[in-house]
Amino acid sequence: DTEVTQTPKHLVMGMTNKKSLKCEQHMGHRAMYWYKQKAKKPPELMFVYSYEKLSINESVPSRFSPECPNSSLLNLHLHALQPEDSALYLCASSPGQFQPQHFGDGTRLSIL
Amino acid sequence: DAKTTQPPSMDCAEGRAANLPCNHSTISGNEYVYWYRQIHSQGPQYIIHGLKNNETNEMASLIITEDRKSSTLILPHATLRDTAVYYCIVTETSGSRLTFGEGTQLTVNP
Numbered sequence: 001d002t003e004v005t006q007t008p009k010h011l012v013m014g015m016t017n018k019k020s021l022k023c024e025q026h027m028g029h030r031a032m033y034w035y036k037q038k039a040k041k042p043p044e045l046m047f048v049y050s051y052e053k054l055s056i057n058e059s060v061p062s063r064f065s066p067e068c069p070n071s072s073l074l075n076l077h078l079h080a081l082q083p084e085d086s087a088l089y090l091c092a093s094s095p096g097q098f099q100p101q102h103f104g105d106g107t108r109l110s111i112l
Numbered sequence: 113d114a115k116t117t118q119p120p121s122m123d124c125a126e127g128r129a130a131n132l133p134c135n136h137s138t139i140s141g142n143e144y145v146y147w148y149r150q151i152h153s154q155g156p157q158y159i160i161h162g163l164k165n166n167e168t169n170e171m172a173s174l175i176i177t178e179d180r181k182s183s184t185l186i187l188p189h190a191t192l193r194d195t196a197v198y199y200c201i202v203t204e205t206s207g208s209r210l211t212f213g214e215g216t217q218l219t220v221n222p
Contacts, residue, residue: 004155031208042199042212043156056208090155097208098144103155 003027004104006091012110015081021107023074023091032074033101034066035090043090049074050096081111116200121217124194130187132216134200137181144203145176146210147185149196149218156199156212159185190220 005024013019023032031050035043048056049068063085065077074091088108092101117135124130136145146161160167160174162183167174173186187194199215 042214043210045209045211048208050208092155098203100146100158100161101156101210102158105153105155 004091004093004102006089006104006107008107009105010108010110012112013078013081014112015083017081018077018079020078021076021089021091021109023076023093023104024072025093025102026072027093027095027102028071029093029095029102030071031094031096032068033092033094034074034076035092035103037088037090037106039087047076078109081109083111085109086111116202116213118198118200118213118216120214121219123219123221124187124190126192126220126222127189130190130194130218130220132185132187132198132200132218133182134185135182136200136202139180139202141180145174145180145183146201146203147172147174148199148201148210148212149194150199150215151193151196159198190218192220192222194218195220 007022033048034046036046037043045058046060047066052068063080067075088106090106092103094101144161144163147159148156150156160172162174162176176183197215197217199212201210
């Protein structure tokens, strides 16, 4: 069982669609993360939120737009994605710095 | 960030100890060593972390050499459910960024 819940588990979208990925945690963690994982590759950090403010953006294209409405919720808004954006998108949270990250099981995204 | 080097794959017999090595020769004095694993179709799972001293929890033990240039993750009694990719990660100083390497695919055989 995972304490970080990601929805949907699977998403298929066209290149002109707009969709959002959702991540939720109720552990009181103040840091939340988005990672992207291509098939047979390690996860790569995309964004870090600390106390609901964006603290790290790893030069991610603007077609990915993160949002942290409150301390329990993290969204990733998707628009005009490319086929190469097909991947597993992982969300994680941690109490703070130098503390372990708890991961969800991801959203598997396919771009047609 | 300090770079880590791990063998791409290892095999272990069920019930035996699995010893997974990691080299991090450029580690800085205030960088931690973290271990995560990822079972197929799941998100990564935290296992253990340490700075200088050896650490043990209910999942595993972490042995860090005195010069901190390498470490070993020990799963004392491996089971089939321990089959996964194991990642050794050295955190950058802010602690916010985990940079995953290629990891070690551990296969536990019956």
